[in-house]
Amino acid sequence: MSPMPRVLIVEDEPPIAELIAVNLRHNGFEPVWVEDGAAAQRELDARLPDVVLLDWMLPGESGLQLARRWRADARTRGVPILLLTARGDEPDKVAGLDAGADDYITKPFSTQELLARIRAVLRRRAPEQAGERLAAGALELHGATHRVSWQGRELKLGPTEYRLLRYLMGHPERVHSRARLLDKVWGDHVYIEERTVDVHIKRLRESLGEAGRLIETVRGAGYRLTAAVGENENS
Ligand code: CA
Numbered sequence: 001m002s003p004m005p006r007v008l009i010v011e012d013e014p015p016i017a018e019l020i021a022v023n024l025r026h027n028g029f030e031p032v033w034v035e036d037g038a039a040a041q042r043e044l045d046a047r048l049p050d051v052v053l054l055d056w057m058l059p060g061e062s063g064l065q066l067a068r069r070w071r072a073d074a075r076t077r078g079v080p081i082l083l084l085t086a087r088g089d090e091p092d093k094v095a096g097l098d099a100g101a102d103d104y105i106t107k108p109f110s111t112q113e114l115l116a117r118i119r120a121v122l123r124r125r126a127p128e129q130a131g132e133r134l135a136a137g138a139l140e141l142h143g144a145t146h147r148v149s150w151q152g153r154e155l156k157l158g159p160t161e162y163r164l165l166r167y168l169m170g171h172p173e174r175v176h177s178r179a180r181l182l183d184k185v186w187g188d189h190v191y192i193e194e195r196t197v198d199v200h201i202k203r204l205r206e207s208l209g210e211a212g213r214l215i216e217t218v219r220g221a222g223y224r225l226t227a228a229v230g231e232n233e234n235s
Contacts, residue, residue, distance in 0.1 A: 005050035037061035071100030100159035136227035168225035
Protein backbone atom coordinates (compact mmCIF):
# COMPACT_ATOMS: atom_id res chain seq x y z
CA MET A 1 0.00 0.00 0.00
CA SER A 2 1.21 3.48 -0.80
CA PRO A 3 1.77 5.85 2.12
CA MET A 4 -1.41 7.68 1.06
CA PRO A 5 -3.98 4.99 0.30
CA ARG A 6 -5.90 5.85 -2.85
CA VAL A 7 -9.67 5.72 -2.42
CA LEU A 8 -11.94 5.60 -5.46
CA ILE A 9 -15.30 7.19 -4.60
CA VAL A 10 -18.14 6.12 -6.94
CA GLU A 11 -21.01 8.39 -5.94
CA ASP A 12 -23.50 10.34 -8.07
CA GLU A 13 -24.45 12.89 -5.43
CA PRO A 14 -21.83 15.67 -5.46
CA PRO A 15 -22.45 16.97 -1.91
CA ILE A 16 -21.90 13.50 -0.43
CA ALA A 17 -18.88 12.79 -2.62
CA GLU A 18 -17.31 16.15 -1.78
CA LEU A 19 -17.84 15.67 1.93
CA ILE A 20 -16.25 12.21 1.79
CA ALA A 21 -13.34 13.48 -0.34
CA VAL A 22 -12.58 16.38 2.01
CA ASN A 23 -12.63 14.12 5.05
CA LEU A 24 -10.46 11.50 3.41
CA ARG A 25 -7.92 14.10 2.32
CA HIS A 26 -7.73 15.49 5.87
CA ASN A 27 -7.06 12.00 7.17
CA GLY A 28 -4.18 10.96 4.97
CA PHE A 29 -6.03 9.35 2.06
CA GLU A 30 -5.93 10.25 -1.61
CA PRO A 31 -9.54 10.43 -2.84
CA VAL A 32 -10.53 10.13 -6.50
CA TRP A 33 -14.17 10.83 -7.31
CA VAL A 34 -16.23 9.52 -10.23
CA GLU A 35 -19.99 9.77 -10.73
CA ASP A 36 -20.92 6.49 -12.37
CA GLY A 37 -19.86 2.97 -13.19
CA ALA A 38 -18.47 3.79 -16.63
CA ALA A 39 -16.13 6.43 -15.20
CA ALA A 40 -15.21 4.09 -12.34
CA GLN A 41 -14.28 1.38 -14.85
CA ARG A 42 -12.03 3.80 -16.76
CA GLU A 43 -10.34 4.76 -13.50
CA LEU A 44 -9.83 1.09 -12.52
CA ASP A 45 -8.45 0.31 -15.97
CA ALA A 46 -5.93 3.12 -15.58
CA ARG A 47 -4.87 2.44 -12.00
CA LEU A 48 -6.07 0.21 -9.19
CA PRO A 49 -7.04 2.07 -6.01
CA ASP A 50 -6.38 0.68 -2.53
CA VAL A 51 -10.10 0.68 -1.78
CA VAL A 52 -13.37 1.51 -3.58
CA LEU A 53 -16.25 3.35 -1.89
CA LEU A 54 -19.15 2.29 -4.02
CA ASP A 55 -22.61 3.84 -3.86
CA TRP A 56 -25.39 1.29 -4.29
CA MET A 57 -27.83 3.51 -6.22
CA LEU A 58 -26.08 4.91 -9.28
CA PRO A 59 -27.25 6.01 -12.72
CA GLY A 60 -26.60 3.16 -15.17
CA GLU A 61 -25.12 0.08 -13.56
CA SER A 62 -25.89 -0.25 -9.84
CA GLY A 63 -23.20 -0.58 -7.22
CA LEU A 64 -24.27 -4.18 -6.78
CA GLN A 65 -23.75 -4.97 -10.47
CA LEU A 66 -20.39 -3.22 -10.46
CA ALA A 67 -19.22 -5.08 -7.34
CA ARG A 68 -20.19 -8.38 -8.92
CA ARG A 69 -18.34 -7.53 -12.15
CA TRP A 70 -15.16 -6.36 -10.40
CA ARG A 71 -15.10 -9.48 -8.24
CA ALA A 72 -15.35 -11.66 -11.33
CA ASP A 73 -12.42 -9.90 -13.00
CA ALA A 74 -9.02 -11.26 -12.00
CA ARG A 75 -7.45 -7.81 -12.17
CA THR A 76 -9.88 -6.06 -9.81
CA ARG A 77 -10.76 -9.07 -7.66
CA GLY A 78 -8.42 -8.12 -4.83
CA VAL A 79 -9.50 -4.49 -4.45
CA PRO A 80 -11.57 -4.01 -1.28
CA ILE A 81 -15.07 -2.65 -1.90
CA LEU A 82 -17.01 -0.74 0.72
CA LEU A 83 -20.63 -0.38 -0.36
CA LEU A 84 -22.47 2.84 0.51
CA THR A 85 -26.15 2.22 0.96
CA ALA A 86 -29.15 4.25 2.05
CA ARG A 87 -31.19 1.10 2.43
CA GLY A 88 -31.55 -0.31 5.88
CA ASP A 89 -33.03 -3.73 5.43
CA GLU A 90 -31.14 -6.92 5.96
CA PRO A 91 -31.73 -8.80 2.67
CA ASP A 92 -30.17 -5.97 0.68
CA LYS A 93 -27.11 -5.83 2.87
CA VAL A 94 -26.67 -9.56 2.62
CA ALA A 95 -27.01 -9.23 -1.18
CA GLY A 96 -24.29 -6.57 -1.13
CA LEU A 97 -21.89 -8.83 0.70
CA ASP A 98 -22.82 -11.73 -1.56
CA ALA A 99 -22.02 -9.56 -4.59
CA GLY A 100 -18.50 -9.24 -3.26
CA ALA A 101 -18.50 -6.10 -1.16
CA ASP A 102 -16.10 -6.39 1.78
CA ASP A 103 -18.33 -4.31 3.98
CA TYR A 104 -21.02 -1.69 3.70
CA ILE A 105 -21.89 1.50 5.44
CA THR A 106 -25.38 2.94 5.73
CA LYS A 107 -26.02 6.59 4.90
CA PRO A 108 -25.95 8.87 6.76
CA PHE A 109 -22.68 7.90 8.41
CA SER A 110 -20.15 9.76 10.50
CA THR A 111 -16.66 10.50 9.24
CA GLN A 112 -15.22 8.49 12.10
CA GLU A 113 -17.31 5.46 11.14
CA LEU A 114 -16.31 5.75 7.50
CA LEU A 115 -12.61 6.03 8.33
CA ALA A 116 -12.83 3.09 10.74
CA ARG A 117 -14.47 0.90 8.07
CA ILE A 118 -11.91 1.88 5.43
CA ARG A 119 -9.01 1.14 7.78
CA ALA A 120 -10.60 -2.20 8.71
CA VAL A 121 -10.94 -3.40 5.10
CA LEU A 122 -7.39 -2.28 4.35
CA ARG A 123 -6.11 -4.22 7.37
CA ARG A 124 -8.10 -7.31 6.43
CA ARG A 125 -6.77 -7.24 2.87
CA ALA A 126 -3.15 -6.63 3.83
CA PRO A 127 -2.14 -10.30 4.35
CA GLU A 128 -3.60 -11.22 0.96
CA GLN A 129 -1.66 -8.52 -0.79
CA ALA A 130 1.47 -9.99 0.77
CA GLY A 131 0.75 -13.20 -1.13
CA GLU A 132 -0.91 -15.31 1.54
CA ARG A 133 -1.12 -19.01 0.68
CA LEU A 134 -3.11 -21.44 2.80
CA ALA A 135 -3.32 -25.20 2.45
CA ALA A 136 -5.35 -27.98 4.03
CA GLY A 137 -4.41 -31.32 2.53
CA ALA A 138 -4.86 -30.97 -1.23
CA LEU A 139 -6.98 -27.86 -0.82
CA GLU A 140 -5.09 -24.65 -1.53
CA LEU A 141 -6.02 -20.98 -1.34
CA HIS A 142 -3.93 -18.18 -2.80
CA GLY A 143 -4.81 -14.83 -1.27
CA ALA A 144 -3.14 -12.67 -3.91
CA THR A 145 -5.16 -14.15 -6.78
CA HIS A 146 -8.22 -15.40 -4.83
CA ARG A 147 -7.72 -18.78 -6.45
CA VAL A 148 -8.83 -21.93 -4.68
CA SER A 149 -7.83 -25.37 -5.93
CA TRP A 150 -8.33 -28.99 -4.93
CA GLN A 151 -5.71 -31.49 -6.08
CA GLY A 152 -4.45 -28.83 -8.47
CA ARG A 153 -7.83 -28.18 -10.11
CA GLU A 154 -9.28 -24.71 -9.73
CA LEU A 155 -12.63 -24.36 -7.95
CA LYS A 156 -15.17 -21.57 -8.43
CA LEU A 157 -16.39 -19.96 -5.22
CA GLY A 158 -18.72 -17.05 -4.53
CA PRO A 159 -17.24 -14.11 -2.62
CA THR A 160 -18.84 -14.95 0.72
CA GLU A 161 -17.88 -18.62 0.37
CA TYR A 162 -14.33 -17.52 -0.42
CA ARG A 163 -14.12 -15.38 2.72
CA LEU A 164 -15.62 -18.17 4.79
CA LEU A 165 -13.14 -20.72 3.45
CA ARG A 166 -10.25 -18.32 3.95
CA TYR A 167 -11.19 -17.88 7.59
CA LEU A 168 -11.61 -21.62 8.17
CA MET A 169 -8.33 -22.44 6.41
CA GLY A 170 -6.56 -19.73 8.39
CA HIS A 171 -7.86 -21.28 11.63
CA PRO A 172 -8.03 -25.03 10.96
CA GLU A 173 -8.72 -27.92 13.35
CA ARG A 174 -10.71 -25.65 15.62
CA VAL A 175 -14.46 -25.54 16.11
CA HIS A 176 -15.96 -22.17 15.23
CA SER A 177 -19.43 -21.27 16.45
CA ARG A 178 -21.87 -19.64 14.04
CA ALA A 179 -21.66 -16.43 16.07
CA ARG A 180 -17.88 -16.41 15.75
CA LEU A 181 -18.01 -17.01 12.00
CA LEU A 182 -20.55 -14.20 11.62
CA ASP A 183 -18.24 -11.89 13.51
CA LYS A 184 -15.07 -12.91 11.67
CA VAL A 185 -16.42 -13.38 8.15
CA TRP A 186 -19.37 -11.00 7.96
CA GLY A 187 -18.11 -8.39 10.39
CA ASP A 188 -20.00 -6.75 13.19
CA HIS A 189 -23.40 -7.20 11.59
CA VAL A 190 -25.20 -8.79 14.46
CA TYR A 191 -28.64 -8.61 12.83
CA ILE A 192 -27.66 -11.30 10.31
CA GLU A 193 -29.21 -14.52 11.52
CA GLU A 194 -27.01 -17.43 12.43
CA ARG A 195 -28.65 -19.67 9.88
CA THR A 196 -27.10 -17.45 7.20
CA VAL A 197 -23.87 -19.21 8.14
CA ASP A 198 -25.46 -22.60 7.48
CA VAL A 199 -26.66 -21.45 4.06
CA HIS A 200 -23.17 -20.34 3.08
CA ILE A 201 -21.49 -23.43 4.54
CA LYS A 202 -23.84 -25.51 2.37
CA ARG A 203 -22.95 -23.47 -0.71
CA LEU A 204 -19.26 -23.66 0.15
CA ARG A 205 -19.39 -27.44 0.46
CA GLU A 206 -21.19 -27.68 -2.88
CA SER A 207 -18.56 -25.48 -4.54
CA LEU A 208 -15.75 -27.51 -3.02
CA GLY A 209 -17.15 -30.81 -4.29
CA GLU A 210 -15.03 -33.66 -2.89
CA ALA A 211 -13.10 -31.23 -0.71
CA GLY A 212 -16.37 -30.22 0.96
CA ARG A 213 -15.79 -33.10 3.36
CA LEU A 214 -12.96 -31.13 4.95
CA ILE A 215 -15.59 -28.92 6.54
CA GLU A 216 -17.13 -30.79 9.43
CA THR A 217 -20.32 -29.96 11.25
CA VAL A 218 -19.79 -30.26 14.97
CA ARG A 219 -23.21 -30.84 16.43
CA GLY A 220 -24.33 -28.11 18.79
CA ALA A 221 -21.02 -26.26 18.43
CA GLY A 222 -20.41 -25.08 14.88
CA TYR A 223 -18.01 -25.92 12.07
CA ARG A 224 -14.42 -27.08 11.76
CA LEU A 225 -12.06 -27.41 8.85
CA THR A 226 -9.81 -30.40 9.14
CA ALA A 227 -7.00 -31.29 6.78
CA ALA A 228 -6.94 -34.89 8.07
CA VAL A 229 -9.92 -35.92 5.94
CA GLY A 230 -8.21 -34.69 2.77
CA GLU A 231 -4.97 -36.48 3.62
CA ASN A 232 -6.75 -39.78 4.18
CA GLU A 233 -8.59 -39.45 0.89
CA ASN A 234 -5.31 -39.19 -0.94
CA SER A 235 -3.55 -42.11 0.70
CA1 CA B 1 -26.73 7.45 -5.36
